[in-house]
Amino acid sequence: MKLKIILKLIRNLFQKPLTVRFPHESIPIAKGYRGKHEHNMDKCVSCGLCAKICPNKAIEMVEVAGKKYPKIDLSKCCFCGLCQDICPVKALKLTQEIPQATPDPSSLIIEVDKTKLDKNP
Amino acid sequence: MSEDNQNYQEFFFGPAHPGSGNFSVKLKLEGEKIIAAKSIPGYLHRGFEKLMEYRTPMQNAVLSDRICVFEPLAWNLVHANAVEELMKIQAPERAKHIRVILAELSRIQSHFIWYGALSMALGFDTGFKLAFGYRDFILDVFESITGARVYPAGYICPGGVRRDLPEGVEEKILKTLEKIDEMRLWEELENPTFQARTKGVGVLKLEDALKLGATGPVLRASGMKTDVRKDDPYELYSNLDFDIPVEKEGDAYARFRIGLREIKESVKIIRQVLKKLPQGEIMEPSLANLAVPYNLPEGEVYVRQEAARGEAAIYLVSDGGIKPYRCKVRGPSFFHLLPVLEHLLQGEQIADVPVIYWSLNHCPADMDR
Numbered sequence: 001m002k003l004k005i006i007l008k009l010i011r012n013l014f015q016k017p018l019t020v021r022f023p024h025e026s027i028p029i030a031k032g033y034r035g036k037h038e039h040n041m042d043k044c045v046s047c048g049l050c051a052k053i054c055p056n057k058a059i060e061m062v063e064v065a066g067k068k069y070p071k072i073d074l075s076k077c078c079f080c081g082l083c084q085d086i087c088p089v090k091a092l093k094l095t096q097e098i099p100q101a102t103p104d105p106s107s108l109i110i111e112v113d114k115t116k117l118d119k120n121p
Numbered sequence: 122m123s124e125d126n127q128n129y130q131e132f133f134f135g136p137a138h139p140g141s142g143n144f145s146v147k148l149k150l151e152g153e154k155i156i157a158a159k160s161i162p163g164y165l166h167r168g169f170e171k172l173m174e175y176r177t178p179m180q181n182a183v184l185s186d187r188i189c190v191f192e193p194l195a196w197n198l199v200h201a202n203a204v205e206e207l208m209k210i211q212a213p214e215r216a217k218h219i220r221v222i223l224a225e226l227s228r229i230q231s232h233f234i235w236y237g238a239l240s241m242a243l244g245f246d247t248g249f250k251l252a253f254g255y256r257d258f259i260l261d262v263f264e265s266i267t268g269a270r271v272y273p274a275g276y277i278c279p280g281g282v283r284r285d286l287p288e289g290v291e292e293k294i295l296k297t298l299e300k301i302d303e304m305r306l307w308e309e310l311e312n313p314t315f316q317a318r319t320k321g322v323g324v325l326k327l328e329d330a331l332k333l334g335a336t337g338p339v340l341r342a343s344g345m346k347t348d349v350r351k352d353d354p355y356e357l358y359s360n361l362d363f364d365i366p367v368e369k370e371g372d373a374y375a376r377f378r379i380g381l382r383e384i385k386e387s388v389k390i391i392r393q394v395l396k397k398l399p400q401g402e403i404m405e406p407s408l409a410n411l412a413v414p415y416n417l418p419e420g421e422v423y424v425r426q427e428a429a430r431g432e433a434a435i436y437l438v439s440d441g442g443i444k445p446y447r448c449k450v451r452g453p454s455f456f457h458l459l460p461v462l463e464h465l466l467q468g469e470q471i472a473d474v475p476v477i478y479w480s481l482n483h484c485p486a487d488m489d490r
Contacts, residue, residue, distance in 0.1 A: 004306060005306060008303075008306075018254070029264075030261075030264040030265040030268070030287075031265070031287060032265060032266075032267075032268045032284065032287055033264060033268055033269070034268040034269055034274065049412050053177075053179070053180065053411060055176060055180040055183050055184060078183065078272075078274065079269065079274065080183040080274035080275060081268065081274060081283075082179065082180070082183065082274075082275075082411065085283065085411055086411040086412055088412065094268075
């Protein structure tokens with residue numbers, strides 16, 4: 001038993017560390033990670049199911065150009081992904097992007113992108 | 122000094138103590154000796170029982186993560202089983218297998234935290250770093266299966282599990298199990314300092330343990346052979362081959378040994394389940410569409426399961442609506458931190474407080490709920 005541990009210790013001396021130098025390189029995030037939302041406005045049918053199921057009431061339906069779209073407050077969001085699962089047209093999707101800490105709370109709100117609407121009337 | 126001119130001092134252990142974590146004990150000291158201890162709960166009360174009355178079962182599954190910080194998946198499973206028993210449905214076979222794998226991995230990582238914290242209480246930092254380092258391999262598995270490292274967000278939900286296993290995760294789990302075996306090798310290296318600090322400290326006799334409501338590893342370390350997985354089997358546990366470790370001494374060292382041996386049994390369970398993992402559905406079809414709300418039939422259930430720190434249970438009452446009428450959460454740590462800790466601290470030295478406190482494998486979050 002103890003011999004095994006000593007052997008392991010010697011092997012560890014010549015191994016690379018498990019940690020990485022973070023800002024320069026990072027450990028890849030898993031494929032199914034639940035991060036920041038991505039909203040495809042062209043697909044959205046304004047059913048409001050995402051706002052209904054959200055356990056933290058982080059989604060609010062706002063009216064833009066006569067149609068209702070979800071406005072997501074990431075500071076309230078618990079990243080459960082229920083909105084993604086319930087969406088009948090797969091317009092809402094969680095990406096692998098992790099919201100970073102910020103001094104500006106308004107940057108955590110995913111507003112409805114009006115410029116996109118103008119291009120596709 | 123007290124009013125009645127007695128020679129004792131009052132001393133607070135926590136809640137700001139780095140080793141106590143959102144919990145406080147008021148100690149009455151005579152020199153170095155503790156003559157009385159009073160637990161002060163409530164620093165982490167979030168009111169889950171009331172919150173659950175305002176949410177549908179699927180939203181409650183997300184909420185049930187937060188009951189215990191250290192093992193969210195175990196509480197997911199208790200909640201999911203309570204709803205399923207109320208609705209008289211069964212999860213599909215594949216979902217059941219995935220649930221058992223995750224529940225056992227969750228038990229192992231919770232025991233790793235226990236060792237880390239116990240070593241930290243002793244000033245044995247090597248143990249702490251080893252335990253938390255190896256725990257990260259399990260968190261990597263959780264990340265690829267559930268989508269987050271710690272909180273699975275209701276991955277185990279009423280009716281099954283929320284998504285299928287990603288490709289190649291079976292090999293990843295097997296590799297992690299090898300790492301866990303390696304970790305056990307390190308922990309079995311009997312450290313004389315560790316033994317001197319834990320042997321004979323905080324002895325809990327069997328009759329006291331039964332009287333004060335201890336469950337799980339604490340009760341098994343006192344010499345009682347009991348485990349909800351064997352006594353009242355749920356999911357797949359009746360078909361699985363595993364032993365229940367029992368120790369007789371009832372001291373902090375016995376509790377440490379119980380945890381080590383339980384990790385070994387959990388690894389055995391995961392290997393068995395992975396071997397016979399079937400293909401097929403992962404969600405009960407009648408509950409699969411989240412957009413269709415379902416009613417909870419009128420009635421009440423009490424579901425108990427073996428979490429890493431003892432018997433975890435949920436009592437659910439429904440009046441036929443889409444939300445539960447009442448939900449009661451029975452956390453194992455409540456009994457370990459209030460009556461058991463107060464009983465164990467009497468007559469001990471003040472230097473042994475962190476050891477006894479952490480050897481009980483508690484979580485203030487599931488005590489305060």
